[in-house]
Amino acid sequence: MSLIGAHVGLAPAGSLLAAYRADSCFVFSSARGALLAEGAYFTVSSPPRDGGLADLAARVGGSLRGAAAAGHEHPIVVGAVPFSSATDACLVIPRSVRHAPTLVPPGHHLRYKYLLGREEAVPHPESYVEAVREAITHLRSGRLAKVVLARSLRIPFDGRLTPLLAALARHDPAGYTFAVPLRDGRVLLGASPELLVSRRGRNVAANPLAGSAPRSADPAEDRSRARGLLESAKDRHEHALVVDAVAESLRPLCGTLTVPAEPVLTRTATMWHLSTTVTGELADPGVSSLTLAAALHPTPAVCGVPTEAARRLIAELEPFDRDFYTGVVGWENASGDGEWALTIRCAIADGSVISLFAGAGIVADSDPEAELAETTAKFGTALRALGLTHA
Numbered sequence: 001m002s003l004i005g006a007h008v009g010l011a012p013a014g015s016l017l018a019a020y021r022a023d024s025c026f027v028f029s030s031a032r033g034a035l036l037a038e039g040a041y042f043t044v045s046s047p048p049r050d051g052g053l054a055d056l057a058a059r060v061g062g063s064l065r066g067a068a069a070a071g072h073e074h075p076i077v078v079g080a081v082p083f084s085s086a087t088d089a090c091l092v093i094p095r096s097v098r099h100a101p102t103l104v105p106p107g108h109h110l111r112y113k114y115l116l117g118r119e120e121a122v123p124h125p126e127s128y129v130e131a132v133r134e135a136i137t138h139l140r141s142g143r144l145a146k147v148v149l150a151r152s153l154r155i156p157f158d159g160r161l162t163p164l165l166a167a168l169a170r171h172d173p174a175g176y177t178f179a180v181p182l183r184d185g186r187v188l189l190g191a192s193p194e195l196l197v198s199r200r201g202r203n204v205a206a207n208p209l210a211g212s213a214p215r216s217a218d219p220a221e222d223r224s225r226a227r228g229l230l231e232s233a234k235d236r237h238e239h240a241l242v243v244d245a246v247a248e249s250l251r252p253l254c255g256t257l258t259v260p261a262e263p264v265l266t267r268t269a270t271m272w273h274l275s276t277t278v279t280g281e282l283a284d285p286g287v288s289s290l291t292l293a294a295a296l297h298p299t300p301a302v303c304g305v306p307t308e309a310a311r312r313l314i315a316e317l318e319p320f321d322r323d324f325y326t327g328v329v330g331w332e333n334a335s336g337d338g339e340w341a342l343t344i345r346c347a348i349a350d351g352s353v354i355s356l357f358a359g360a361g362i363v364a365d366s367d368p369e370a371e372l373a374e375t376t377a378k379f380g381t382a383l384r385a386l387g388l389t390h391a
């Protein structure tokens with residue numbers, strides 16, 4: 001039997017994990033369901049550097065139409081797009097796709113091991129605080145309103161990716177769990193809480209998050225941190241900058257657009273966030289989900305305001321390449337429907353080393369030590385899935 005275009009019906013979620021092979025499978029699980037895609041029927045090539053994501057979105061549409069015309073029964077495109085167009089995207093039309101309900105793997109309570117200096121921090125925490133201070137001087141000068149600064153941890157790794165993927169899905173089943181085999185053998189994995197954009201027919205949704213507080217194991221303290229976040233003028237401002245930018249990018253493409261006036265609280269296993277769900281109806285139903293993503297990416301949730309000034313400051317102050325961190329990950333089908341999440345709360349496994357990434361939005365009245373603590377807490381998503389915790 002040829003596997004090309006095979007569309008294996010709804011499988012139990014457990015069988016999806018059993019079929020997972022890190023070097024060849026793409027996995028994406030959201031509240032809408034899970035999919036495991038295998039093999040490359042067609043690899044979408046990245047456009048020239050100046051083509052940008054809009055060009056890539058057009059290529060994806062053309063590749064899907066081409067695959068359907070060539071007899072592929074259910075072509076979809078899956079993969080990840082990096083933060084910057086200086087890195088090639090990793091998008092393929094797989095040979096086969098299995099669908100399953102949202103992944104919620106069973107598991108027992110884990111005992112976490114302390115990290116205890118096994119990590120290499122890039123930059124060192126003190127240098128990160130210094131970079132945040134420097135960013136604040138730029139922000140106070142008024143040239144920028146927001147910039148997102150990130151840091152990375154490199155940790156020795158045993159290379160076992162299936163248990164890592166299962167633990168990511170188990171800890172945050174309400175989010176977007178993903179695993180992407182990159183072309184050079186590395187694997188991108190994570191559990192993102194943030195939907196950049198989804199399209200179902202004419203319906204568009206985006207769920208910008210910005211403004212964060214670490215969770216606490218003590219329920220009273222946890223509630224108080226959530227309340228503090230909802231009432232924080234600094235976090236409300238940081239959040240509004242993202243919502244305004246998302247609405248501004250979607251408005252020209254939508255006949256109707258609903259933007260709630262107030263954010264709500266949302267939580268992951270490790271963080272509280274301010275959250276706004278923006279919904280709209282497409283003016284032109286021919287606009288694909290990746291075209292919508294191209295209009296939005298990078299939002300100020302991961303870059304800043306204004307975008308180009310923030311991009312330059314990030315290049316100046318971050319001593320590592322973001323690569324696929326703060327890009328997008330997801331899928332699109334031949335009718336243009338799709339789901340694209342931000343690649344945050346993620347890690348890139350490279351043989352015996354795994355690199356974790358976490359960033360925080362900086363505004364003029366940010367506190368550098370609090371931003372360091374926020375990034376430390378955000379590492380918690382991948383760290384806990386690795387069975388590790390900060391001392």
Ligand SMILES: C=C(O[C@@H]1C=C(C(=O)O)C=C[C@H]1O)C(=O)O
Pocket residue numbers: 148150194209210211212273301302344345357358359360361362378
């Ligand atoms: C950049 C990250 O997260 C983003 C930044 C946030 C913030 O600054 O409050 C919140 C959610 C994300 O949009 C990350 O997790 O690495």
